[in-house]
Amino acid sequence: MIEFDNVTKVYSDGTVAIEDINFEVEEGTTTVLVGPSGCGKTTTMKLVNRLIDPTEGTVYFDGTDITEMDEIELRRDIGYVIQEIGLFDHMTVAENVGTVPNLKGWDDDRIRERVHELLDLMDLPAEEYANQHPTELSGGQRQRVGVARALAADPDVMLMDEPFGALDPITREELQDEFLDIQSELDVTILFVTHDMEEALKMGDRIAIFDVGELVQYDTPQNILETPKNDFVRDFIGQDRELMKLQVTLVENVMRETDDTSVPDVEPVSPSDTAHIALSRLLETNDDRLPVAKNGRVVGVVEESDLQGTSDPTRRSV
Template identity: 45%
Template structure:
């Protein structure tokens, strides 16, 4: 647990953070959100003592951070810097093992940890370990930044706009991946963003800041349903019901889908007689989504491949880790009411329908 007690940071006369008191729960993601210059980075940097507060104190597990040795404090806190901040002249492997090396881990252990972490963040170790940051896409660099922060397995993670520099689509993917990792690792995370959707999706609790002050500290549900004042209300904006959907992963709501194997039948008239649904997903022999057929098109003498609408899973499928909000926007964009749900490399595991999303959003 991290406690901030009446924490203030002044730069000359400018108050960057104003008497901030806050309890950050263990194993949770606490999001700090607010407009540019409201004091988010300053707060984060005070927690790991990159800067000293003008007044007030910070306790980690009951102990004042000023009484803790700075090195051991930072060893307990992985830090993902705003704008990635990888060392450009060092390989991915060297970047990730920065802290383990400082801790004098044997080379072998460092290498092992690099492999483990690259796998965790979904990048092939053999392909990426020897690359330089300049050879990475924005999203890949962000992931390496997260891997580096996780390297020495710290219980606390401080993340300053970790996905700020990537486009919205990739950002969704990174968010989903991080949530998956967090479910497993249960770190105490302080996560800074100025994107409300990201805050709603990632946060167990959200701190809204303005000009160095706390405006509201609540669960995402409370922030959406009872904004503390006009500032938060404006920040939250309209479409609150839609925003709530960002919190729910598809994996909690989808159902099993009717499928047929692409090569299974040379004559598909039996499908029409037996099948209740209007359409069926078509998969290959390993269960990978290939397209769909309309049951009405199933006629004697016709094979599945003759009547099927071919659509690669990358286009048609939605990942089980995506949010209901993403599913909804895809449905609206593609003018469909059902989407196939996939995992890994296109394995079909079910489908999600508009009515399921509506049910979820109405349930409070």
């Protein structure tokens, strides 16, 4: 879908933002670009929609060199969400969401239908929010509108630059969870920039870790936690690697399948819950195991030893 082939960006003042970057983003996945300030992650993202062009190398979009594509049309075909959101305060929520479809020449009925569909998806019912203005919304609601606007023209690719960074921790976590749920319904390839390793592990199918213009490691969350490439990656992850492994492991990958009706009569966990959630729930009970239920039916059990022996977990299917 998106390929970076020996890409280097040097700014006019001589600053080398990124140097000889090589990686490929698979269709339908979320790739998180993570690293400290000034490492080149945002520069890398901006190359995709030609807000900047590479000094050397090539960025391919579906096999085509993006410098050969019309930059205006390219940007209209790529959703873009930024931390500052950038909504137009003089326009209603519906008008903000419909901005790109309107520029692309969609008819009014089609725009209205798409806007209502996306507002409902973002838990902002159109009958309540469509005619409000951004100044009437909370920070979390404005960010939801920003995501809806990025999705409005049904893009194949969406760029998200620190999308939840300005929000308070509780709202940020809620939006992360909501977006993961929404993502399962979308057929879109996502590049997501953050400086927060925990957010990267939570949101990404693959993670690209940058340090001063260099792509240090590109891998799955699990592999990065299991085998950090060097001391920089190890230090950037921090001291809580074992806890982070629980946060990227699904219950379904460590549970023991059973239809035994004698499992403990306590609130079950779902196969799609993380091992961290299951362990927290287990410690709250007096039982030595938890039932795992799907669609109201017990499909397995999980014990503390299962949760702490996560040898081959997979965060989610790709």
